[in-house]
Amino acid sequence: MAMTITEKIMAFNSGRDSVVPGQLVWVDVHTVMTMDYLGKQCFKAFESLGAKTLFDRDRVICVSDHLVPPPTPEYATMLNEWREIVKSYDIPNFYDLGRQGIAHQIMVEQGHVLPGKISIGTDSHANTYGAVGAVGNAIGVTDAAIAMATGKCWFRVPETVKFHIKGEWQPWVMAKDLSLHIMGMMHWNGHLIYKALEYCGPAIDALDIAGRMTLCNMTVDLGAKNGIIAPDAKTAAYLQSVQKGDWNMIASDADAHYDAVYEVDVTNIGPTIARPDKLDDTVPVEQLVGTKFNKAFVGTCTNGRTEDFAIIAKILDGKKIHRDVNMICIPASQQVYLECIQKGYFEILVKAGVAIETPSCGPCAGIHTGVAGDGDIMLSAGNRNMKGRMGSKNAQIYLTSPAVVAASAVKGVITDPRSENW
Amino acid sequence: MAIIKGKAWVAKTYVMSFDMIVQKFWTSPIDPIENSKWVMAGVDEAFNKENGFKDFGYTFIVAGHNFAGGGKSIEHCVTGLMGANIKAVFATSFARLQFRNAINYGMPFITSKDINLDCETGDELEYNSDNGEIKNLSNGKIFSSVPVAPFVAEVGAAGGLMNFIRTKIADGSIANLH
Numbered sequence: 248m249a250m251t252i253t254e255k256i257m258a259f260n261s262g263r264d265s266v267v268p269g270q271l272v273w274v275d276v277h278t279v280m281t282m283d284y285l286g287k288q289c290f291k292a293f294e295s296l297g298a299k300t301l302f303d304r305d306r307v308i309c310v311s312d313h314l315v316p317p318p319t320p321e322y323a324t325m326l327n328e329w330r331e332i333v334k335s336y337d338i339p340n341f342y343d344l345g346r347q348g349i350a351h352q353i354m355v356e357q358g359h360v361l362p363g364k365i366s367i368g369t370d371s372h373a374n375t376y377g378a379v380g381a382v383g384n385a386i387g388v389t390d391a392a393i394a395m396a397t398g399k400c401w402f403r404v405p406e407t408v409k410f411h412i413k414g415e416w417q418p419w420v421m422a423k424d425l426s427l428h429i430m431g432m433m434h435w436n437g438h439l440i441y442k443a444l445e446y447c448g449p450a451i452d453a454l455d456i457a458g459r460m461t462l463c464n465m466t467v468d469l470g471a472k473n474g475i476i477a478p479d480a481k482t483a484a485y486l487q488s489v490q491k492g493d494w495n496m497i498a499s500d501a502d503a504h505y506d507a508v509y510e511v512d513v514t515n516i517g518p519t520i521a522r523p524d525k526l527d528d529t530v531p532v533e534q535l536v537g538t539k540f541n542k543a544f545v546g547t548c549t550n551g552r553t554e555d556f557a558i559i560a561k562i563l564d565g566k567k568i569h570r571d572v573n574m575i576c577i578p579a580s581q582q583v584y585l586e587c588i589q590k591g592y593f594e595i596l597v598k599a600g601v602a603i604e605t606p607s608c609g610p611c612a613g614i615h616t617g618v619a620g621d622g623d624i625m626l627s628a629g630n631r632n633m634k635g636r637m638g639s640k641n642a643q644i645y646l647t648s649p650a651v652v653a654a655s656a657v658k659g660v661i662t663d664p665r666s667e668n669w
Numbered sequence: 670m671a672i673i674k675g676k677a678w679v680a681k682t683y684v685m686s687f688d689m690i691v692q693k694f695w696t697s698p699i700d701p702i703e704n705s706k707w708v709m710a711g712v713d714e715a716f717n718k719e720n721g722f723k724d725f726g727y728t729f730i731v732a733g734h735n736f737a738g739g740g741k742s743i744e745h746c747v748t749g750l751m752g753a754n755i756k757a758v759f760a761t762s763f764a765r766l767q768f769r770n771a772i773n774y775g776m777p778f779i780t781s782k783d784i785n786l787d788c789e790t791g792d793e794l795e796y797n798s799d800n801g802e803i804k805n806l807s808n809g810k811i812f813s814s815v816p817v818a819p820f821v822a823e824v825g826a827a828g829g830l831m832n833f834i835r836t837k838i839a840d841g842s843i844a845n846l847h
Contacts, residue, residue: 262847271820273846284696285742292699296831297838325696371740371766385766387744388699389773393834399846401820401830440735440762467740472765613692633685633739635692635711 249500251407252477253443256382256497260365268406268506277381277492278306278359279394280368282350283329284313285387289369290332292392301336302398305491308359308368309333310342310350313608318615348580348606351375351548354383355460356582358489362478363497367391367400372548372630374471377463378456379486380478380497382443385467405443405472406506407499412450414514419664421558422458423550423628423648425450426465427519429511431529433469440470442506445499450513451476456485457554464549465630468526518651518664521632523643532651535661540624543568543656544637545649546577546604547611550628553578553586555649560592562653562669568600569659574652575602575617577609599657610637619644626661628652671798673756674806675728679790680712684732685739686767688712689746697745704745705752723753729794733785736760736778737767744770751776757796759784759803759814775825779803780815787812 248265250258258265261272281289286309293301301307317323326344333341342353351372353359360366362380367373369391376383386400394400410429433439444466451459459476466474477498486494518532545551545559556576568574576596578584584606587593593603602617609616611629618638619625625637625644628651632644645661654664688711690704697703709722716722730736730750736758737746747770750758757777761784771778779796781803788794792807801814817825827833837843 271818288699292831296835369742371742385740385742387742387766387770387773389744389770389830393830396838397834397843397846403818435738441765441768470735470738470764631740633687635687 249502249504251443251445251499251503251505252380252475252497253382253407253445253473254404254503256363256365257402257404259363266404268404270404271401272404273399273401274365275398276367276394276400277361277364278308278354278366279391280308280310280350280354280366280373281391282309282313282370283311283315283326285369287329287332288388289391289395290336292388293395296392296396298396301395304336304338305340307338307395308340308354309338310353311344311347312349313612313614315344315347315607316605346581348582349548349551349608351464352551352579352583355379356489356580358486358491361486361490361492361494362482363494365400367394371467372464374467374474375460375464375548377466377473377475378459379482380476382473382475383463384473405441407443407445408439409445409447409505409508411508411510412446412448412513413510414450414512416450416453416513417517419518419650420513420516421648421650422454422461424516424519425511425513426462427521427529427646428516430465430469430521430527435468435470435526438470442471444469444471444474446474446476452479455554456481457552460552461549468630518648520651520661521646523632523645524634526632526646532647532661532663535645536663538661540626540645540655540661541572542617542619542623542625543572543574543652544610544617544625545628545652546575546579546609547629548579549630550649551577551579551583553583553590555628556587556592556596557590558650559653560595562650562664563599563601563657564595566599566657568656571659572656573602574600574656575604575610577604577616578606580606613638626652626655672795673728673798674793674795675756676726677729677731677788677790677792677794678725678727679785679788679792680730680732683734683738684712684736686737686741686743686746686764687739689737690743690749694745695743699744699748701748701752703752704749708746708749708753728754728756729796730755730758731785731788732758732760734761736763738764740766742766744774747771747774747776761785772821772824773830775829777817777825781812784812
């Protein structure tokens with residue numbers, strides 16, 4: 248029976264030859280991720296189930312990302328309690344302050360996510376794992392606790408919607424622009440709810456893993472259950488040195504059934520911005536050129552990778568951040584941080600006047616490291632722009648690509664990165 | 670026949686998860702009574718005080734698309750509503766994370782297309798969980814709903830997924846989950 252890649256993964260990981268959309272299955276999960284914010288509650292819930300041990304302590308991945316370094320004594324205490332409980336279970340894969348990163352970055356870059364397998368995490372952007380051909384899914388404390396005990400999680404097999412992306416990427420256009428373009432096209436409040444989104448086509452083949460992560464990351468904000476890109480030679484090369492476990496190539500059957508198929512020509516997509524408050528209120532950058540803002544931010548599980556900072560460094564090389572703008576950059580992990588130092592990107596950024604912070608979710612979660620105050624106009628390469636998302640409800644958040652943020656930060660107003668030879 | 674009657678609060682716009690439970694409570698322990706004290710605090714200024722939503726005494730919430738959207742895996746949105754004595758939420762669609770959490774807690778999140786267009790806050794509704802029918806007693810309109818899947822009903826009858834799994838761990842049938 249012909250199946251999409253998501254259907255195959257749900258079938259093979261539930262001991263079935265095939266599944267159909269709507270079917271309810273208990274699947275074997277490859278890894279379960281939890282983090283500082285909800286992790287203690289996951290372990291407590293796990294303890295209440297009556298299971299004697301974790302299903303596999305190598306496959307319970309613990310990350311400190313939302314609260315590090317702790318901005319308040321309360322959060323510091325919470326982190327201490329989190330550390331105690333993780334240590335008490337002797338979890339080998341504990342990415343705590345000093346070895347930290349945003350959970351979704353850690354899961355992929357450290358090889359805890361594998362093609363053809365299912366990984367779940369207690370944070371909504373777990374969809375990111377689809378970048379390497381896994382089903383990545385966000386779940387709550389209950390599901391995490393049950394998976395920690397049993398290695399299993401229930402799923403309703405989703406219908407799959409295919410996005411065939413063709414054409415040539417234009418200069419200064421990034422995966423984030425495509426992501427925002429699709430957000431504007433499909434709208435974020437319900438139309439792709441519960442669906443598996445499968446990205447394919449020549450423009451997807453051309454994307455590096457970082458770009459694929461950006462694209463799959465934001466499928467949660469389209470309402471989707473998961474976003475996925477079939478593994479290829481780039482996936483294999485990326486995973487080669489980090490993968491923890493075996494995997495096989497997997498792809499949708501040519502005659503698989505899709506709920507809908509959309510074709511997008513990336514040749515026609517330019518830098519794109521979502522205006523404040525609504526993710527799907529997207530416009531080409533040209534419409535906002537000259538708009539004033541005072542805070543610039545690049546980081547997060549969406550756009551905090553080495554490839555993103557490479558673009559920023561290219562734009563900022565020899566330039567200065569405009570005097571009316573404060574710019575913060577946060578690498579998505581310690582590994583990204585180190586790579587950016589080694590490649591010289593952060594030297595360029597610091598010389599330009601960018602404040603670089605230690606890896607964390609940062610102001611994207613509205614908790615710390617540069618949150619928005621009343622009247623702030625943020626230009627962010629994060630993933631959400633709803634009122635209050637980055638701090639004050641009286642701030643505005645424009646959401647865009649790292650290239651637009653960097654070019655605009657130099658000019659002090661929203662700027663089309665294609666307008667100059669950087 | 671299981672019939673629930675009560676007053677409804679009807680959302681006039683999208684209800685977001687991060688407004689149902691505002692940020693300072695995201696790390697609170699999961700406890701229906703505690704979580705209910707500030708549930709919906711960010712949704713409407715009228716609810717932004719201790720027991721602000723709960724004290725209105727609503728039994729149902731009626732909403733349009735993507736109820737509890739905007740991300741967030743926190744379960745407090747659902748447990749908060751449970752603690753505030755909400756017996757069911759009727760909406761055109763639900764954000765998948767909170768839909769899942771609701772199933773796991775045995776809280777009825779019932780899909781009923783466009784029900785929000787024919788209900789006003791304060792209307793008296795009657796929900797028949799046997800046939801999925803929702804009656805608006807205040808204006809006489811009747812709405813159908815998407816049937817609850819057998820698994821969802823089973824989890825609800827067990828008092829939530831934690832109890833469902835606890836029983837299976839205790840009796841050794843956990844390995845049979847398929």
